[in-house]
Amino acid sequence: MAELPDPTIDLDWSGYIGAIHEHFDRNALAHPSRACVIETKMSRPLELQSQSSTRCTRRKGSKVGVPYPILAEAVQLTGPKAMISIGKTIDENGPLAPLVQKYVDEELSLKTQIPELRMSDDGILFGGKKDGADIFDRVRSKASSPPEVLVGPDSIGVMSFTSGPEGRPKCVLGRHYSLAKYFPWMAERFNLSADSKFACLSGIAHDPIQRDIFTPLFLGAQLLLPAKEDIAHEKLSEWMREWSPTVTHLTPAMGNLLVAASSAKFPSLRHVFFVGDVLTTRDCKALRHLGPACRIVNMYGTTETSRAVSYFEIPSAEEDPAALDSLGDTIPAGWGMQNVQVLVVSQKDHKILCGVGEIGELIIRAAGLSAGYLNDPEKNKEKFVDNWFVDNKKWVEADKAKDKGEPWRAFFNGVHDKLYRTGDLGQYLPSGAVRVSGRIDSQVKIRGFRIELNEIDANLSGSPLVRDCKTLVRRNAHEEPKLVSYIVPEIAEWKRWLEAYNQEDIKDEGTKIGPTVVYLRRFRALQAVVRDHLKDRLASHSIPSVFIMLQKLPLNPNGKVDSPNLPFPDTAQMMEEASEEDLKSWEALSEIEKAVASLWSTLIPGLHAKTLRPDSDFFDCGGHSLLAQQMLLSLRKELNADVLIGALYYNPSLRGLSSQVGRLRSGQAVEENKGTESPYAKSLDKLVKTLDAKYQTADPDALSPSSGATFFLTGATGFLGAYLVKDILERENTKLIAHIRGAKDVAFAKERLIRSLKGYLLWQDSWEDRISCVLGDLSKPRLGLDDASWKHVAMTADVMVHNGAYVHWIARYEQMLRSNVLSVIDVMKLCNEGKAKLFSFVSSTSTLDTDHYYNLSRDQVAIGRGAVLEADDMEGSRYGLGTGYGQTKWVSEQLAREAGKRGLRGSVVRPGYILGGRNGLFQLGARPRIINTVNTIPVDHVAKVVIASALNPALPGVNVCHVTAHPRLRMSEFLSALSYYGYDVPEVDYEEWKTQLEEFVLAGSVGKDQEQSALMPLFHMATSDLPSTTRAPELDDRNTVAVLKGDADRWTGVDDSAGEGVTREDIGRYLRFLATIKFLPWPTSRGRELPPISADVAQAQAQWGVGGRGGATS
The missing domain is CATH 3.40.50.12780 (ANL, N-terminal domain)
Known part of the structure; x- marks a missing residue:
């Protein structure tokens, strides 16, 4: 270490x-x-x-x-x-x-x-x-x-x-x-x-x-x-070569000036x-080329x-051509200089030093700190603090022994072991170097998502079309926070791109706004290109809604980007006028298209309706999932068209959405054509042909506590993933290969995994030597593994547990295909290379969300035959699944079961809800009366079923294991726990609650902080017909009972086959946790006291920066 x-x-x-x-x-x-x-x-x-x-x-x-x-x-x-x-x-x-x-x-x-x-x-x-x-x-x-x-x-x-x-x-x-x-x-x-x-x-x-x-x-x-005139784009490198x-x-911004468009070495x-400022590896690559x-x-x-006060040295290109390969997107701050310490301390308790991989506040300890701020004693007291790790008297006594009466001591105020609180966040890397990860006072949270601005800039810099960039959160005229990226295009690459795509450069000399020159028209196409570039690398909520193209970034006298002088998005966008070409396109639009375009422009700040084209995409224009909900409500109110959210995601263009609006207004409601196969079912028929003709068949009896087993796990750092890791490593003689996305190197990946486990209070130090990691990405072919990692997994793993997935309740099937379906094919291909492997795939009961299975369950229960069987062929969901997520899981299940027919041995596990929260009910002050049952299961039981089904498949092939709650609560019972524990959230009829939610959303933002309903991400589900859409069929779980009994006999000695469910006391613990971390208010009405939870739960959530949801069930 x-x-x-x-x-x-x-x-x-x-x-x-x-x-x-x-x-x-x-x-x-x-x-x-x-x-x-x-x-x-x-x-x-x-x-x-x-x-x-x-x-x-x-x-x-x-x-x-x-x-x-x-x-x-x-x-x-x-x-x-x-x-x-x-x-x-x-x-x-x-x-x-x-x-x-x-x-x-x-x-x-x-x-x-x-x-x-x-x-x-x-x-x-x-x-x-x-x-x-x-x-x-x-x-x-x-x-x-x-x-x-x-x-x-x-x-x-x-x-x-x-x-x-x-x-x-x-x-x-x-x-x-x-x-x-x-x-x-x-x-x-x-x-x-x-x-x-x-x-x-x-x-x-x-x-x-x-x-x-x-x-x-x-x-x-x-x-x-x-000379001043030598500090220009091309001239500076020439000056460097001459002198x-x-x-x-340099600052990174000055470094960009040095290497920009220069060829002189x-x-x-x-x-x-x-x-x-933050130094990126791309900055370094260009400089290493010119100065080898x-x-x-x-x-x-x-x-x-x-x-x-710190340094991180990178060997020259001549010394080590591959020196940047292992550093990731940004260069670490490194180690403290001689007699300087860069400390990383816990944000929760500054007296605790962080370990490797933990995010904490950076503190500088050195004898050379400044004397503080002029005439600002309060700020000095806040930022320059006494070292709490050691008594300063120790150094005072030591200095007395050194005192030789030097003349300068007349101007020496004595020893003061001070710490400077930088306000920056960082972490120790496995090497001991420090990486800066952002600012405490600029923690960006938009629409409930925490966003790292430096990560956006690092990924933007990865585009060859971007010479320089800076991403900020700016508030528009409506006081709404917006992610805005300011980009300086790489002109030479831009011209090559135009030539490659047979496009002409638009004449645009730029518009002077303050100290910057903004291109309002020339680089419109570039905005779409960089947005697509980020879509492959960042979550959708981290993609800026506004891109502003500049001639160059303004610098302050210290050589840093002068952020306050970057133009506000409203200023830049309001100056954008529709061109003559735009106006011709506008006139060609239909009246409905013009109405929809005008509606977009009222919802998306800075968007000029007349600049929109028929193929303009709502989301590429700056729309997002929350604005989409408001837009659909406005369509219903202003154009009398009740468009479903799925229709928007399938038809996000102006022309496509307007066509749907036109059909609805003319009474041509879209009806499902039962004679035509659904797109996802057609996709299945094509994908089946890509499966291997035959799969190796693994023998479960070959694995046991005495012989051991090595597991390969995807999605290891998520909520369920953390508990899967726990269940695997608590078993005797097991090892884990974790598939980690987005890590800079294997050591960092392992630290991220350990950090996740600590956040859920699951980590045990004895596990460290039993864990290894591979770097990958489910959205890329072969799970994003390089050849060496692929071969290592193929030759080493005994059990493949595929838990990772792209979870989104609105995105289309096509958007999730690579991560959720093709990754399953890749995991099964790995099962067929190297040694034979057992297989477990984590699916979802969303594959059953059709009228067919609800009616089947109702009819079978009525005649005493039980519930939906695990052996059902699932043809009842070939049509009618309403979410892209459910569709991807259905296709993946069918592929896995087909591979089972060809020799693969394992299970498909279908859990229901894994313990979730309900913050939106507090904002509305009411809860809906819904009597459907809720299939909610504690996460640790779900994890146990997943691993048990992998190690102890009950039947040959790949078979389904239902994870169903015992007992099940009704939705109204689940929500009544709020009143039971003293929250003033009365039960109202569903239609009344739905009306309140619609009015809340139509009202838009609330105050400067833009508080939105916590139900907004699922708004379309909450307001469509929640009593119908939350119907959950009763599930047969005989396979699950069998694998849990087999697990008790062969591995754990503990029989958990009776199953588990979430009780009112469990909900109370979860509410206490959410109140403790200030996600929810404490109850104020009469009611039972919230049940106690471990005092370590909230601390772990704060220290390790994860959801910590498992703490409520611990």
Whole structure:
């Protein structure tokens, strides 16, 4: 395991190595002829003139500790003048306060004039005449003598202004301790020296001073400054090649500027230090191509830490061409520098250090932290805290022993073991390095889904058509939060794409909005391309609803993306006008198409109705599942067309949906044609032909606790998946190969799995050596496994448990085909390679959601024959299944049972509801009266049936095992638990409840936070005919009883064949859990006290970031 930092060790609290200007003085005296700044002749005259300037200001009455503001715009990239201004200030212990006009306009009244500072060719400094003489004449004789100014570690050397969360500047006081402290270590670690040549590509504003200017001056190295006109897309790389720097510091945004559209290589470059923002592997790939000998170092730090404090070094392309392959989409922040610790602490309890893979808050522990914020004691108390891991008195006593009466101790306020709370989230990787994963105060949650903005940007950057991007959450004019991606297109690739697809480029010079140029028309096609690109990589709720194409991203003076200056979506979209071509298309639309288009434009902010075409897709235009519900209600109200949600998903285009509306308005209600096969049934007939002609037949008796068994499991990190892992590993002599999606590497995949198990309070340390992982994706061929992983599973696994699936109650069959059906074929193909394997497929009782099976159940129960048999051929669901999810499960079941006829041995497990919540009832203040029974089963019992059915198939072939509740509650009984435990949610007639829900949805958003009904994702089910759609047939479960008895005999010794159900007490525990984590309010009316649950449940949910639903049943 990784060696994580110990927050109780000594970090050299009084290890002051002198002031930065003292090191400058020594370098100038030791090497007077060495070039310093490329425009000057020698570094010695530059230092002399800095001292001349210092002495002049001291004669004018300046004092130690009084800030010297330098207006960055006045001295930026002017070489010697900037160096002299900075040198003068730090010589005198100013402190230096570089000001950026945009940060100080509102805070300070500045008086500036054209500077008189001049330097002759021989290095003599002139400051302008006063009373007939130059102001420096009286001090020139003392230019070679350093000023007699004493500073210490707690003297303020730099005042850095940084924009706060509300855009108001904050002044951070940088101490002299850290200005020089870390340079010797950096020089040794990264092989930097006086022979290095640094390219200064930023101005002097704030952070760039230390990284771009102080570093070479401390080392006595050369500093190269390009002309302002050289910092352009193509010119910068040419400048790099011409002047041959060996080192530079960049932000990712500046790095994009360096490599954008450039072909010139710069072989001299040896190190690039990245700071300031998330660095992606794509950023690194382009740079490694142009600078093959360059090592990339990603660094992490904030203005409050005085400098970058962590590092992650990537070997050059020449040293290791494959160095990026295992790093994922973003580069880690790495490890703390010498005597710096990057701690990851629990968000629930900061006194607990996180383990590998846990998400926590990043805390910086170092002796070089800043002195805090100027005149803001409350903020300092919040952000700079005493180290709670160790008593500071320990270091105070140790420092007393080191005290030799050094003069600088007059400016030393004593040892303070402080921690800086960054507000960033991160986690330790298995290597011990830290990966930053976002901000605590920018946790994005839209429509109930938690979204990681960095993940969106990383995936966008994976498109060759995207040169740069930034995704934000912006609120539109209606105060609705929107995911907005700002994209800078890769023009060369865009032209190639247009040529490949035989399209013409649209003439569009762009529209100036603030500091940005927005393309309103030229890249409309690109929006669809990048949206499709993200559909293959992200969940639908993480796909931005708005894409805004820019000429370039605006940068702030620190070289970071200037997010506040990115145009708001309403501003950008309102300026978009319908083109002449758009208007011609609009006129050709039917009246119904125009009405539907207008309706879309009222629901989707910023959408211009007249820009829509017949093939425009509702979801690609910015619609989502919640807006879809509102739109269908509006269609019913305004156009008198009761369109079902499924019709929209099958016909999302303007033309397709309008056609459905037209049919309904003319009375041509769509009727199911029983003479024609359903699309999903037709799909089955085609897919059967792709199955292997014969499957290996595994022998269940060959596996036992003594011989052992290795399981392959998909969907391992989900709710049911976690309990499947538990059931597998609690058995004697078992091993697990977990199929994990989206992990960067196998080690990270394993940590994610362990994290999930800890979140559900299931993890046992003894399991670790019995778990291995393979990286895959059910939406890709062969389960997304590479050849080595496929072969490993084929040769190693004894039992295949296919639990993973794309669960969505609205998406179409075609959208779910790859993940839910073709993956089953792939798993069965794996069963037929290598050793013979047993098979278990987790299906759903949604395959029975047709009138046929409800009527069959009713009739059989009425005559005492029981219920729907497990052996039923399921032909009664060949037509009539209403959800794409149910259709995919039906097709998959039929394929599995056909494979069973060809030799495969195993089971299809059909569970019902696995313990769920009902938050929407609280928002409406009522619950519907529905007397249907609910087939709800505790998750651990479902898991037991799945594994038992795999190990102990009752019959040859692949047979169904029903998981049915014993006993079953009626829906009204289930919901009555709310009142039983004191929630004021009275029961009302279903029609009354349905009307309340429709009115709630039609009212739209509620307040700024956009609270929507928790039933919105299932709104179409809740309002169609819930009493009918929730009818659940009674199920025969003889196969399930048999496999559980066999499991008791052969594996567990415990007979669970009597089955389980969810009781009112179980529901009470679940309600307590939801109230504990503040998902639901606590009950306020009279009722029974909620049953107790383990105190660890809520803590696990908060610490490990999973649903923790299993805690309610523990």
